[in-house]
Amino acid sequence: MTAGPLDARTAGAVRGLAARATAADRVAPLSEQPLLWLTDPEPPAVHVCATDASGEVVGYAQADVGAATWVSAELVVDPSRRRTGIGSRLLGRLRSEAAVVPGRTLQVWAHGDLPAARAFAGDAGMVVVRELWRMRLDLTSPRPERPLPQGVRVRPFVPGQDEEAWRRVNSRAFAYHPEQGRMTSNDLRAREAEPWFDPAGFLLAEREGALLGSVWTKVHPSDEGRDDGHAAAVGEIYVVGVDPDAQGLGLGGALTALGLDHLAARGLSSAILYTGAENTVAIRTYTRLGFTKASADVKFGYGTQGSPSGVTMST
Template sequence: SAGMAVVRELWQMRLDLARRPTAPDRPLPPGVTVRAFVPGQDEEAWRRVNSRAFAHHPEQGRMTSADLRAREAEPWFDPAGFLLAERDGVLLGSVWTKVHPAGEHGDEPVGEIYVVGVDPDAQGLGLGGALTDLGLTHLTVTGLRSAILYTEAANEVAIRTYRRAGFVRSGVDVMFGDDTPRSPSGATMAP
């Protein structure tokens, strides 16, 4: 009613882990292995791939070493739920999970697929879906009954991957703003 345009739409998606499709986890591409993140060893390789995977994203793609260390210091951080996919020692992608305590998203603890990132050079191999499945398996094995994630409404590839895993949209945050084109400095530009 104020004449403002939608500038960003963020979906929350939710999955009842007990109703998760019973098919086995999607296979990893040939030659790809998965291991847990090792604090003090894997930060820079992960940041490099994360920056490439999220080059277009206003927050995730600009994560600094200090930002990553701050997350590692959070009480929810668990390297066992931060899985790295490699081929011949080269990081191709990752899935990072977290657990929210009871009360944050309901009466019980809730798992989250916090970040799934695949290096652009490794996209198209099915790695995003395989990593999502491995993250969900990790959350299920820890005894959680539900999982959430957040994704941009415009990210159709991610939404297809998450729906295939059984997620459904459970909430939407919408950011409205002036849709006047702006220069990188923030100055209004003529159309």
């Protein structure tokens, strides 16, 4: 178990493992934040690497330990080494990590809700505790008009100037959300340093100089073929957030529509977004704009953790 950054060689080996799993499973096993935390100097996360006798990384798990009552994890086993018990041993280490704080529960994401993950989680006595939908929209079809509320103006995000105001509104808008609501100014700056970051696709809505909400878009060079084998670039409505004081005015729908206009103007033909299956207000907003459900990620969990399982894993 390692806290802090992985050395560059190990981080590269984990990315290689994730790429092999993506090719085999047609869905990426590690999401954006865990990948960024591989090399973050002070991530609120611990790494568990399973290595074979030759030192090759054959399995990896990362536990987000930044919350008081739960640990959220992602784990992956090399496709050529599955059904040999590596996943179970990684899960045992995650359970031990969660149990360090009494009463803290462990939850594990299964991207794409693959049959192997279902069987694995079922074998470990876990049940589905959360579901995240991936929705898709054809950008070449006409979309309904969604005007901005009276007096609201939109402008692009200015790096170095807007971080703190955005973070404040984001944490108010996502106060209920376990990951998005915890995004720090550092997390924001890490994304600004990513090659995909483009302030022209990150729009802030203001009234009389006060920030009310924003839409942030992201262009993926390839769609990873998750639900329909699509290889073309795809645009994502990455984050839409509206301050609780400005909710109910139609701003969320209007901002999403502006984000879609931006992606269409970039020449993209399809857009995706992710939303919690329980977020009926958001799903209604996106459905009105033409989004439909394409696939789901699920999170498995169980109650209070038992005692450490005593497995030995090299890190």
